[in-house]
Structures are given as C-alpha cells and as structure tokens.
Amino acid sequence: MKSLTSRDIAMFIGLVALVILTGMIQSWNVALGIVNMGLISAIMALGVNMQWGYAGLFNVGVMGFVALGGLGAVIVSMPPVGEAWSAGGGRIVAALAIGAAVIAAAVLVWSRMGKGTLRAVLMIALLVAGFFVYRAVFDPAVAAVEAVNPAISGNLGGLNFFPSAANTADFWVLVSWPVGAVLAAGAAWLVGKTALGLRSDYLAIATLGIAEIIIAMMKNEDWLARGVKNVIGVPRPVPYEISLQNDPGFVERVNGFGVDPVTASSIAVKLCYTGLFLAVLLGLLWLAQSALASPWGRMMRAIRDNEVSAEAMGKDVKGRHLQIFILGSAVCGLAGAMMTTLDGQLTPASYQPLRFTFLVWVMVIVGGSGNNFGAVLGGFLIWYLWVMVEPLGQLLIGGITAGMTDGYWLKEHLLESAAHMRLLTMGLILLLVLRFSPRGLIPER
Amino acid sequence: MERSLDLLNALVALANFVIVPAVAYGSQLALGALGVTLIYGILRFSNFAHGDTMAFGAMATILVTWWLQSLGVSLGPLPTALLALPFGIAATALLLLATDRMVYRFYREQKAAPVILVIVSMGIMFIMNGLVRFIIGVDDQRFADGARFLITARDFRDMTGLQEGLAIKATTVLTVVVAVIVVAALFWFLNKTRTGKSMRAFSDNEDLALLSGINPERVVAITWIIVAGLATIAGTLYGLDKSFKPFTYFQLLLPIFAAAIVGGLGNPVGAIAGGFLIAFSEVTITYAWKKIAGYVLPAWEPDGLVQLLSTDYKFAVSFVILIIVLLFRPTGLFRGKSV
Numbered sequence: 001m002k003s004l005t006s007r008d009i010a011m012f013i014g015l016v017a018l019v020i021l022t023g024m025i026q027s028w029n030v031a032l033g034i035v036n037m038g039l040i041s042a043i044m045a046l047g048v049n050m051q052w053g054y055a056g057l058f059n060v061g062v063m064g065f066v067a068l069g070g071l072g073a074v075i076v077s078m079p080p081v082g083e084a085w086s087a088g089g090g091r092i093v094a095a096l097a098i099g100a101a102v103i104a105a106a107v108l109v110w111s112r113m114g115k116g117t118l119r120a121v122l123m124i125a126l127l128v129a130g131f132f133v134y135r136a137v138f139d140p141a142v143a144a145v146e147a148v149n150p151a152i153s154g155n156l157g158g159l160n161f162f163p164s165a166a167n168t169a170d171f172w173v174l175v176s177w178p179v180g181a182v183l184a185a186g187a188a189w190l191v192g193k194t195a196l197g198l199r200s201d202y203l204a205i206a207t208l209g210i211a212e213i214i215i216a217m218m219k220n221e222d223w224l225a226r227g228v229k230n231v232i233g234v235p236r237p238v239p240y241e242i243s244l245q246n247d248p249g250f251v252e253r254v255n256g257f258g259v260d261p262v263t264a265s266s267i268a269v270k271l272c273y274t275g276l277f278l279a280v281l282l283g284l285l286w287l288a289q290s291a292l293a294s295p296w297g298r299m300m301r302a303i304r305d306n307e308v309s310a311e312a313m314g315k316d317v318k319g320r321h322l323q324i325f326i327l328g329s330a331v332c333g334l335a336g337a338m339m340t341t342l343d344g345q346l347t348p349a350s351y352q353p354l355r356f357t358f359l360v361w362v363m364v365i366v367g368g369s370g371n372n373f374g375a376v377l378g379g380f381l382i383w384y385l386w387v388m389v390e391p392l393g394q395l396l397i398g399g400i401t402a403g404m405t406d407g408y409w410l411k412e413h414l415l416e417s418a419a420h421m422r423l424l425t426m427g428l429i430l431l432l433v434l435r436f437s438p439r440g441l442i443p444e445r
Numbered sequence: 446m447e448r449s450l451d452l453l454n455a456l457v458a459l460a461n462f463v464i465v466p467a468v469a470y471g472s473q474l475a476l477g478a479l480g481v482t483l484i485y486g487i488l489r490f491s492n493f494a495h496g497d498t499m500a501f502g503a504m505a506t507i508l509v510t511w512w513l514q515s516l517g518v519s520l521g522p523l524p525t526a527l528l529a530l531p532f533g534i535a536a537t538a539l540l541l542l543a544t545d546r547m548v549y550r551f552y553r554e555q556k557a558a559p560v561i562l563v564i565v566s567m568g569i570m571f572i573m574n575g576l577v578r579f580i581i582g583v584d585d586q587r588f589a590d591g592a593r594f595l596i597t598a599r600d601f602r603d604m605t606g607l608q609e610g611l612a613i614k615a616t617t618v619l620t621v622v623v624a625v626i627v628v629a630a631l632f633w634f635l636n637k638t639r640t641g642k643s644m645r646a647f648s649d650n651e652d653l654a655l656l657s658g659i660n661p662e663r664v665v666a667i668t669w670i671i672v673a674g675l676a677t678i679a680g681t682l683y684g685l686d687k688s689f690k691p692f693t694y695f696q697l698l699l700p701i702f703a704a705a706i707v708g709g710l711g712n713p714v715g716a717i718a719g720g721f722l723i724a725f726s727e728v729t730i731t732y733a734w735k736k737i738a739g740y741v742l743p744a745w746e747p748d749g750l751v752q753l754l755s756t757d758y759k760f761a762v763s764f765v766i767l768i769i770v771l772l773f774r775p776t777g778l779f780r781g782k783s784v
Binding site: 056058060131139194195198200201202204205206208209210212213216217219220353354358361362365416417420421422423424425426427428430431434435438 | 490491493548551559560561563564565567568569570571572573574575576578579580582583695696698699702703706749753755757758760761763764767768771772775
C-alpha cells in the first residue's frame with residue numbers, strides 16, 4: 001500500500017500554489033476563508049469516501065448528518081436558558097423518553113412475539129396509543145418553552161453551563177465537535193439498521209429522505225435550536241477580532257509588519273481556525289489511512305468487491321456495513337459541527353442538498369474514490385472551484401455580453417443568471433471525470 | 446335532521462380539504478413515478494435527475510405558454526399551457542435523447558453497475574438544475590390562465606345550503622383528466638402495440654429480448670421519449686396546480702421515488718397505486734382535523750388543531766411509508782423488480 005506518488009504530491013503543491021496565488025491577487029482573507037472551508041470539505045469528503053470508497057455504500061444524506069453535527073455544536077456550546085428549562089424542559093425530556101420507550105416496546109413486540117395477526121395488531125395499537133400519549137406530554141411543554149422570550153431565545157439552549165466572558169475564546173466549544181459526530185452516528189445507526197442490506201439505490205433513497213427529515217426537524221422544532229429563527233453568536237474556540245484589535249501588544253506587532261490591525265486581526269483569527277481544522281484533518285487522515293491498511297481495511301474492500309465471497313469466508317457483511325456507515329456519517333457530523341463553529345451560527349434554511357450532499361459527492365469522485373488523499377485533494381479542489389466559478393462565470397458572461405447594448409433583455413438576463421453557472425460547471429466536471437478518469441485524480445491503490 | 450346535516454358538512458369538508466387535493470397530488474405523483482419506474486424497468490437505474498427533468502419540461506412549456514400568450518392565443522376556459530405542452534415535451538425529449546447519446550450510452554455499452562449510473566444521473570441532475578436556473582431563474586413563475594374554478598366554495602354553499610363549501614379548482618380537474626388520458630394511452634401502448642410489447646419484453650428479460658431481434662437502442666430511445674412526455678406533463682400539471690418553482694421539483698424526488706418503490710419499481714400499475722397511496726397519506730396525516738371533528742363529534746372540543754403532524758413534515762410521511770414497505774415487503778406492493 002504505497003501512500004503517495006510524486007504526481008500526487010505535485011497536485012497538492014499545485015493546490016497550495018493556487019491558494020497562494022489567490023492570496024496575492026485577491027486577498028489573504030479570501031484565500032484563508034477558502035482554506036478553512038476547504039479543510040472542512042476535505043473532512044466531509046473523507047467521511048463519504050469511507051462509506052463509498054471503502055465499502056461501496058451509497059449515502060446521499062450527507063446534508064442531514066452535517067446538519068446534525070451543527071445541531072450538536074449548538075446544543076453543547078450555547079448557554080442553557082434557565083427559564084425555558086423550568087417552564088417545560090423536564091416535560092420535553094420526559095416526552096422524548098416516552099417516545100423512545102414506545103418505539104423500543106414496539107420493536108420488542110415485533111421481535112419477541114410469534115408471527116400472526118395478534119402481533120401486528122398489538123404493535124400498531126402500541127404505536128398509535130404511544131403517539132398520542134407522547135403528543136399529549138410533548139405539545140404543552142413545547143408551547144411553554146417556545147413562549148419564553150421568543151425574540152431572543154424561545155428554546156432550551158445548550159449545555160454550556162459556564163460560558164466564558166463576551167469576546168473571549170471558549171474552549172468548551174471543542175467538546176461540541178465530537179458530540180456532533182455522535183449525534184450523526186446515532187442517526188446513521190437508525191438509518192443503517194433499516195436500510196442497509198437492501199439494494200444500493202434503496203439506501204440512497206432512504207438517506208435522501210432522512211436528510212430532508214432532519215432539516216425539516218431543525219427548521220420546525222423551535223424549542224431545540226430556534227428553527228428558522230436561527231441561532232447566532234455560537235461561542236468560538238479562538239480569539240475574537242475585536243479583542244485582538246484592543247490588545248496593544250498585537251497592534252504593535254502587526255504594525256511592525258506594516259499591516260493594519262483590522263485586517264491582521266481577521267487573518268489571525270482565520271489562521272487559528274486553520275490550525276485547529278488542519279490538526280483535526282491530519283488526525284483523521286492518519287486514522288483513516290491506518291484503518292485502510294489494517295486487516296479491517298482489507299476486509300472492507302474485500303466485502304465491497306465481492307459481498308458473496310466475503311460472506312462465504314465468514315465475514316459479517318451487514319454488520320461491517322453498519323459499522324462503516326456509522327463511522328463515515330460521524331465524520332460528516334464532525335465536519336458539520338466544525339462548520340457551525342466556524343460560521344458562528346446555525347441557519348437550518350441554508351442546508352441545500354446540492355451544496356451539502358451532491359457537492360461532497362463530486363469531491364469524492366473527482367478526488368478518487370477509495371483513496372483518502374484523493375478525497376482530501378478533491379475536497380479542497382472542488383471547494384476552490386465552487387468559490388471561484390462564480391466570479392469566473394461573471395467574467396465569462398461579462399465577456400460574452402460585452403458586445404450587446406446595455407438594457408438589451410438577453411444581456412440583463414445573462415448577467416443575472418451568471419451565478420447559476422456553478423451548478424452547470426460542477427455537473428460537467430462530475431460527468432467528465434466519470435467518463436474519462438473514473439478512478440479520479442488520485443486513484444485507489 | 447341537525448345531526449345528518451352535520452355529517453354531510455363533515456363529508457363536504459373532507460372532500461374539500463382532503464380528497465380533492467389528494468387526488469390531484471396523487472395524479473401528479475403517479476405520473477412522476479411512472480417515469481421513474483419506466484427508466485428503472487428499461488435502463489435499470491434510479492434516475493435522480495427525474496425531478497429536474499420535470500422542472501425542465503415545465504420550464505419549456507412555460508416559455509412556450511408565455512410566447513403563445515403574447516401572441517394572444519388562448520384556449521378559452523382551458524389554460525394555454527395545454528397548447529404549449531407538445532412543444533415542451535419535444536424540447537424535453539430532445540434534451541433527454543441528447544443526454545442519453547452523450548452520457549448514458551457509454552455506460553450502457555460498458556455494462557456499468559447500476560450505482561455508477563445513479564451517480565451519473567446525479568451529474569445530469571446538476572446540469573439540468575443549473576440549466577433551469579440559468580434560463581428561468583429561481584423565483585416563482587405563474588403561467589396559469591383560463592378559468593380558475595369549476596365550482597367555488599361560495600357557489601357550492603349557495604347551491605346546497607350547507608355550511609361547508611366545496612371548491613374544485615379547474616386545474617385539479619384538468620390534472621385528473623389529463624392523468625387518466627395519459628395513463629390509458631401509456632397502458633394501451635405498452636400492452637397493445639408492437640413497440641410497447643418489445644419494451645416490456647426488454648424489461649422482463651434483456652438477453653431474451655436481444656435474441657429475438659429487438660433493437661435495444663430503439664427501445665431505449667422510445668423510453669426516453671415517453672419519459673420526457675410523462676415528466677413534462679407531470680411537471681406542468683404540478684406547476685399549474687401549485688406554482689412553478691425550480692427547487693420544489695427537486696424535493697418532489699422523494700415522494701416520487703417513494704411512490705415508485707412502494708408500488709414496486711419497474712411496475713407501472715404499482716407506480717400509480719403508490720402515487721395515490723403516498724398522496725393520500727401525506728394529506729390525511731398533515732391535515733388539521735379540528736373542523737371535521739367538530740361536525741362528527743360535537744361534544745368533543747379539542748384544544749389543538751387535531752393535526753397528527755405539522756405540514757412541514759410531509760416528507761416524513763412518504764419516508765415512513767417507504768421504510769415500512771422496504772422492511773416488510775422489499776419488492777413493493779405490486780411485486781416489482783429487485784435487482
């Protein structure tokens with residue numbers, strides 16, 4: 001298992017050169033912004049690559065797992081809303097427990113009782129009755145919680161019991177990243193339990209569905225994370241620009257470099273994020289590489305390449321699939337939590353499947369499915385293109401329409417639509433890579 | 446007397462808020478699911494670009510409708526869009542045939558795994574989505590004209606003297622009538638014509654069909670043309686009934702796939718049944734039953750809306766049905782394929 005050839009390294013160097021070029025031509029702020037989201041995209045691609053590249057599982061619910069990670073970031077790092085907890089927090093928790101108990105009981109009835117009409121009737125009766133009990137406990141509690149100060153909270157808040165002072169870094173936030181991963185893993189367990197073992201496109205439809213449901217839940221359950229009212233001001237694990245600008249030592253030092261403190265502070269903050277994200281990415285990459293090279297990784301690829309013979313060799317195909325599905329989704333959740341921390345806000349309406357599911361797929365396919373370095377390269381490169389296609393498209397359209405007279409309807413229309421060039425471009429890139437280089441930029445070795 | 450009037454009112458309210466909308470929505474889903482199921486039967490992959498194909502077809506129809514409207518052409522009480530439909534279908538068929546020639550055929554010749562074709566269809570989805578946004582933008586577009594209502598709620602109340610009104614939108618009736626005609630024509634084609642029979646033979650057993658001299662490329666081309674027709678009609682009817690917004694078509698993908706799978710992928714009858722099953726479940730579960738409960742059980746005064754799930758969770762309904770069917774009967778209600 002060779003890790004990298006000189007060609008691969010050259011491609012990574014080329015990518016770095018692209019970023020440096022952007023920094024020199026446009027601005028370092030833009031370049032670092034691309035790098036930070038590029039690192040997060042690389043982690044998402046790593047997660048999808050585990051599922052698709054190692055095991056051949058087709059997950060098109062990446063968006064849902066990313067969003068759950070974001071939810072995890074919010075419920076861990078925001079301070080709790082005491083009033084809301086006393087208004088109905090306990091009841092909500094109780095209602096959720098009832099809901100879980102009902103489902104567990106139904107599963108128990110189904111698996112323990114003998115086949116027959118009685119079993120079906122009992123299970124359905126249990127579920128229906130349980131649903132009404134759950135709603136009877138849940139609904140008033142939600143109404144009570146959402147009535148508490150709806151303009152600024154109206155939700156239960158999070159688990160950050162000792163928030164740090166305003167405009168200072170809060171390292172508790174870092175705890176939220178693994179929690180986001182765990183949330184995503186939990187959802188993946190549920191989906192995997194039901195949909196794995198069916199044909200590949202059924203898993204695709206099931207994951208597509210679960211992602212939409214997760215987003216619908218995040219938009220509507222205001223008591224949880226304020227729904228479409230958004231959570232803003234999520235604490236950060238890095239210093240704030242404003243406190244850097246007020247720090248005489250920092251101002252003096254950057255003045256020494258001849259940079260104005262405002263720009264320097266925002267670059268410094270972005271660099272802090274870059275450091276954190278890079279550490280996470282390198283850690284994950286190391287783990288993923290060692291897993292792939294281990295007997296476990298060989299088994300995974302054996303299962304992917306021929307399920308029947310792997311099963312004949314005594315491998316638990318369904319169990320391994322469930323395992324890798326959960327692991328990959330957890331990595332996506334981790335990336336989602338990191339993204340919410342980077343943005344400093346959770347906006348459920350901004351989760352679009354084209355951006356968060358299908359774009360990640362483009363990254364994996366272009367980078368090279370089955371190869372972790374490929375996924376990382378693809379994540380970076382496609383994110384770079386996603387950001388850059390828009391100005392380039394504007395430039396292109398500007399060139400095409402330059403000859404037309406101002407106010408001509410076609411010119412106006414083309415200029416307006418230039419923003420949609422990126423979807424076209426991404427589709428084209430995906431199709432071209434699939435056709436002419438189906439193994440991607442860094443193929444599996 | 447009073448009691449029976451109450452029940453009658455309840456029945457009318459039920460028809461107005463549940464049955465009529467669900468029938469219209471079900472017809473649209475059924476047409477969409479038929480397209481998905483046909484592609485699955487003949488080309489053997491789940492086409493993720495189907496929602497965006499519907500959007501493209503509807504968009505082409507809308508552009509022609511606008512052009513016709515600007516010429517002053519009108520069908521009187523019927524929407525002008527009906528006149529524009531053939532043009533929309535033709536444009537969509539050309540696009541689908543072109544994508545088949547440029548993209549899908551290569552993988553067919555390679556005998557690529559179905560999942561690769563699904564990923565390829567994702568690329569097509571991106572391109573079609575981009576194309577639609579590029580041409581018509583992301584905003585709501587209205588293109589319905591002609592009569593708005595066959596019967597309004599007020600007319601119905603005046604006519605019957607009941608408290609509840611039954612409004613039937615012209616587009617609802619149109620949706621159902623068009624869907625029935627299209628489905629009848631499709632089944633006639635599949636069962637009675639030589640080409641249709643060759644398509645079914647190809648779907649049942651590809652090798653045997655090839656041996657008996659059926660030209661696969663011709664079957665595939667005809668499938669794409671039929672799918673273009675189904676997708677354009679479904680997309681246009683949905684746009685007439687609600688409104689045209691490119692993004693909603695992508696979201697239709699889930700209920701459409703659920704309908705096709707629940708009915709049994711590859712089985713046209715199943716697709717229709719699945720479409721109605723999904724539509725009726727979605728509407729009944731997200732409808733607020735307070736009003737009807739008030740008529741049927743006047744003694745019971747519920748606090749809430751008596752709504753099982755908020756409307757925003759309608760995706761959850763199709764999803765849950767899908768999961769239940771997959772768990773207990775993976776080939777669907779009507780025994781589709783399970784390759």
